[in-house]
Amino acid sequence: MNGPREVEASAQKSQVAQMLPGLVMQLLNYALILLLALGIGALIIASSGRDPVAAYQALFHGAFGSRMAVANTLDRSSVMILAGLSAVFAFSTSVRNLGIEGQLYAGAFLAAWIGFGIEGLPAPLHIALAFVMSAVAGAAWSLVPILLRTRWGVDEIVPSLMFNYIAIHFTAYLVAFPFKSDTTILPGTDPIYATAKLPRFVRGSPLNAGFLLALVLVFVVYWFLFRTKQGYELRMVGMNPAFAAYAGLPVKRSALMGMLLSGAMAGVGGASLILGFFGRFITQFSQGYGWDGIVISLLAKNNPIAVIPAALFYAGLANGSLEMQSATQVPITLVSTIKGVIMFLVTAQFFLRYLRHRYPQWA
Amino acid sequence: MGLAESLARLINVALFGSSLRMTTPVLYATLGGIFSAESGVLNVGLEGLMLVGAFFGIVGSVTFGSAWAGLLVAVLACVLLSLVFAFVHLEWGADEMIVGLALNVLGQGLTTYLLLVMFNVAGYYSSDDIVGFELVRIPIVQDLPLVGEILSGQFALVYLAFVSVAVSYVFLYRTPWGFWLRSVGESPEAAEAVGINMRLMKYAGVLVGGAFCGVGGAFLSLAHLNLFSEGMTAGRGFLALAAVNFGERKPLKCMVAALIFGFTDALAIRLQRFGLPSQVVLMLPYIATVVILTLSAIQRIAARRARLATKG
Numbered sequence: 001m002n003g004p005r006e007v008e009a010s011a012q013k014s015q016v017a018q019m020l021p022g023l024v025m026q027l028l029n030y031a032l033i034l035l036l037a038l039g040i041g042a043l044i045i046a047s048s049g050r051d052p053v054a055a056y057q058a059l060f061h062g063a064f065g066s067r068m069a070v071a072n073t074l075d076r077s078s079v080m081i082l083a084g085l086s087a088v089f090a091f092s093t094s095v096r097n098l099g100i101e102g103q104l105y106a107g108a109f110l111a112a113w114i115g116f117g118i119e120g121l122p123a124p125l126h127i128a129l130a131f132v133m134s135a136v137a138g139a140a141w142s143l144v145p146i147l148l149r150t151r152w153g154v155d156e157i158v159p160s161l162m163f164n165y166i167a168i169h170f171t172a173y174l175v176a177f178p179f180k181s182d183t184t185i186l187p188g189t190d191p192i193y194a195t196a197k198l199p200r201f202v203r204g205s206p207l208n209a210g211f212l213l214a215l216v217l218v219f220v221v222y223w224f225l226f227r228t229k230q231g232y233e234l235r236m237v238g239m240n241p242a243f244a245a246y247a248g249l250p251v252k253r254s255a256l257m258g259m260l261l262s263g264a265m266a267g268v269g270g271a272s273l274i275l276g277f278f279g280r281f282i283t284q285f286s287q288g289y290g291w292d293g294i295v296i297s298l299l300a301k302n303n304p305i306a307v308i309p310a311a312l313f314y315a316g317l318a319n320g321s322l323e324m325q326s327a328t329q330v331p332i333t334l335v336s337t338i339k340g341v342i343m344f345l346v347t348a349q350f351f352l353r354y355l356r357h358r359y360p361q362w363a
Numbered sequence: 364m365g366l367a368e369s370l371a372r373l374i375n376v377a378l379f380g381s382s383l384r385m386t387t388p389v390l391y392a393t394l395g396g397i398f399s400a401e402s403g404v405l406n407v408g409l410e411g412l413m414l415v416g417a418f419f420g421i422v423g424s425v426t427f428g429s430a431w432a433g434l435l436v437a438v439l440a441c442v443l444l445s446l447v448f449a450f451v452h453l454e455w456g457a458d459e460m461i462v463g464l465a466l467n468v469l470g471q472g473l474t475t476y477l478l479l480v481m482f483n484v485a486g487y488y489s490s491d492d493i494v495g496f497e498l499v500r501i502p503i504v505q506d507l508p509l510v511g512e513i514l515s516g517q518f519a520l521v522y523l524a525f526v527s528v529a530v531s532y533v534f535l536y537r538t539p540w541g542f543w544l545r546s547v548g549e550s551p552e553a554a555e556a557v558g559i560n561m562r563l564m565k566y567a568g569v570l571v572g573g574a575f576c577g578v579g580g581a582f583l584s585l586a587h588l589n590l591f592s593e594g595m596t597a598g599r600g601f602l603a604l605a606a607v608n609f610g611e612r613k614p615l616k617c618m619v620a621a622l623i624f625g626f627t628d629a630l631a632i633r634l635q636r637f638g639l640p641s642q643v644v645l646m647l648p649y650i651a652t653v654v655i656l657t658l659s660a661i662q663r664i665a666a667r668r669a670r671l672a673t674k675g
Contacts, residue, residue: 048480096460098407144653152660157407157460158605159656162649165598169649173642291468298461331479336472343465344447348455 025355030299032351037341044337045330055330062323063316069323071205077308077315078276079104079286081214082269083293084300084307085221086138086262091294092225092302093258094238099145099160100266101290102167106141107134107267109171111274112281113179115192126195131213131271138267139260141167146259150252156259164290172283181280188282198276210272215308217265222304234258266290287318295339298346314339373633379513381632383521384587386625388413388596390524391579392603393610393621394531395572400612401535402568403548405459408448408466409576410600416441416580418474421493421591422481423581430496430585434520438577444469445573449566467600475593487592495589496520496582518586520578525618527575532614544568576600598649605652609659620655627651 042052063073083100090097097103114130121129145159172187181190198208225231237244237254245251269289274281292314299313300306317339321332345351392409399406406412416437423436448466451457475485482488496518505515535541546554547564555561583599584591602624610617631644 044476098464148653148657148660152657152664154656154660155608158601158608159653161407161601162605162652165601165649166646166653169642169646173640173646176642177640288468291464294461294464331476333472333476333479336468337476340465340469340472343468344451344457344462345455346457347461348451348457350455353455 025352025359026301028355029351033342033345036345037338040341041334041338044334048330050328050330055324055328055334058327059317059320059324059335061320062327063320068202068205069319071202071207073312073315073319074211075205075207075277076319077311078208078210078214079269079273079289080292080296080311080314081218081307082265082272083289084296084311085214085217085293085304086265086269086290087293087297088221088225088300088302088304088307089234089258089265090262091297092238093234093254094241095146095149095255095259095262096157097142097145097160097259097262098157098294099142099163099290100262100293101286101288102160102164103138103141103263103266104270104286104290105164105167105171106263106270107138108270108274108285109174109189109281110134110137110267111196111271112189112192115196115275116190116280119193121195123195126193127198127275130192130196130275131268134267134271135264136267138265138270139263141267142259142263146256150256168283171281175281175283184280184282186282189280191280192275196275197279198272200276206277208276210276213268213272217268218304218308221265225304230257266293269293292339295343295346369637373630373637376509376512378629378633380517382622382626382629383513383517384625385628386622387518387521387524387586388579388583389599389603389606389624390528390618390621391575391582392600393606393617394524394527394614395575395579396603396607397531397535397572397610397612397614397617398544398568398575399572400568400607401545401548402565403551404449404452404565404569405463406448406466406569406572407460407463407604408470408600409572409603410596410598411467411470412441412444412573412576413580413583413596413600413603414470414474414594415444416577417584417595418477418580418591419577420581420584421488424494424585425490425492428492428494430494430581433494433585434578434581437581438574441573441577441580442570445569445576446566448573449569452569453562453565471594474591478591478593485593487590487595489588489590493585493589496586518582520582520586528614528618535614540567579603597645602648602652605656609652609655623651623655624648 038056042056045052045055062069064070083104086100086103087097111130111134114126114133118126118129141163142160145156145163148154148159149156175181175187175189179189181188183190198210200206200208225235233249234254234257237249237251238258241251244254270286273285278285296307296310296314299310317335321335324330324334325332392413395412396406396409419440420433420437422433424430424433426436427433444466448462452459452462478488479485498516499519499522501515505511535545543554543559544564544567547559547561548568551561554564580596583595603621606617606620606624609620627648631647635641635644
């Protein structure tokens with residue numbers, strides 16, 4: 001009885017052994033990309049007459065240099081993990097969802113609406129309702145672009161992009177008119193009730209239960225994609241749509257499902273920021289987290305577990321840049337340039353090709 | 364005020380004139396998208412390229428004291444950035460969509476960074492040192508009724524945009540280079556087999572595309588307003604991408620799409636004067652895009668069905 005299971009176990013072990021050099025090489029590749037990106041960033045800092053070493057020291061210190069910095073970075077990573085998972089769903093089903101940012105807005109607005117619109121619910125129920133509705137809102141916001149593709153063969157790239165702008169302007173309209181609040185100078189909604197606020201753990205840091213939710217969802221998504229038949233189908237369709245169609249897999253349904261799950265995850269990401277950090281919906285609350293999510297899923301090679309370190313890295317960049325600016329007067333937007341360079345190179349094969357050539361025994 | 368009177372105030376000759384002006388930057392970026400797409404490279408970074416063009420247009424104008432010098436600097440900056448795009452994609456095998464998105468991230472980051480470092484301002488830069496483009500009055504045309512008001516008194520780049528459409532059409536469909544470029548996009552293997560230098564054609568497509576984006580960007584910052592503000596392209600590069608998509612890369616059809624966007628833009632601005640909230644106004648071009656893409660897809664499918672039906 002134990003025979004097949006042992007064989008399977010040893011097969012898995014050898015699989016791990018095979019994957020290890022690939023992993024090392026991948027990490028080395030990332031290290032080189034990061035080095036290059038930081039190098040270009042240093043050139044830009046130096047050419048504007050400031051000290052790159054001091055700037056990067058402040059950047060690192062602001063990201064991971066103290067207990068509080070770590071807590072804040074973990075907090076910032078919550079929405080990035082969720083945006084990353086959103087992109088993982090889309091890209092592993094070969095749906096090019098460039099509308100994550102807009103889906104984030106849709107989810108965030110609905111979470112806020114549930115948060116300030118309903119009074120008297122017990123906290124767990126209130127929070128759960130807000131998250132569920134934000135998932136629905138995010139999925140709904142992704143529906144038109146994906147239906148355009150599955151029904152009428154319109155490439156989803158442009159429509160999903162357009163829905164970002166529609167979401168940003170539409171929610172701005174909502175808070176300027178129907179939901180205009182007298183409680184804030186910023187264009188935003190009323191504050192959410194205390195029952196909808198996510199509990200915080202660390203005194204003085206916004207780190208909250210949203211981070212735990214993000215971690216739980218990482219494992220749920222991993223389990224779904226790699227341990228269920230449905231997830232397997234989605235990934236097969238993503239790997240090779242033509243073959244999947246030939247093998248009788250429901251290609252259109254998988255694309256629809258991948259997109260809706262992606263939208264739902266983005267909606268939850270938006271909600272986590274509102275319920276955990278801002279406490280109300282405000283316009284321009286997202287600093288491009290949807291776009292960060294895309295790069296995070298690329299860095300993670302569409303593996304949900306690997307989304308965590310990738311998101312922590314991005315969150316560290318974002319938080320560190322604040323201290324960099326206040327300590328060394330290097331503007332935070334430098335980080336966007338570094339992110340841009342990383343994005344340029346993340347799918348490039350240059351370093352990998354070199355490493356494979358240099359260390360053929362690993363390839 | 365009666366309805367007829369309101370409509371007359373809303374839709375008049377000046378509206379068409381401003382539509383042409385609003386169309387121009389999108390049209391340049393659209394042409395850029397066409398050249399890139401025809402060589403088989405999808406460039407979703409038109410937005411970032413335009414933004415870089417708008418910024419360096421200002422830099423050039425302030426440095427050399429001439430709008431045309433600004434234009435040249437903008438084009439150079441965009442060509443350089445496109446070269447990086449093409450290189451990373453063609454030599455190092457990076458994914459074109461991701462590198463295109465990288466252009467957008469980099470464009471946004473670099474321009475806001477440089478705005479702070481070079482001009483010491485955040486948000487926007489406006490100054491008397493910026494020399495903008497001048498309006499052109501066309502001698503005989505300006506005296507024509509109706510048409511004169513629309514066609515005369517525009518910026519030279521507006522006219523050039525429409526000339527560029529014609530030139531692009533002739534280049535792509537009537538010259539051997541255009542044929543080579545398109546065949547590389549159509550079928551790279553076949554093109555290589557008959558001895559066309561695929562790589563060269565792709566570089567050319569991407570670089571020409573970048574140059575057009577530079578012109579569109581410089582038009583944004585140096586015509587009419589003479590200022591640069593963070594993210595001032597406001598999605599026009601994505602609208603251009605939509606126009607390329609809708610027009611199936613054919614210059615004339617893409618131009619029609621760009622004109623529709625320009626018209627919606629101009630109309631939306633006027634609707635604002637009639638009390639329509641600005642947030643709704645800003646949304647209109649994007650909704651229009653989705654509607655247009657949907658309608659054209661439905662029409663395409665209907666046409667195919669009709670063809671199949673007549674065949675029997």
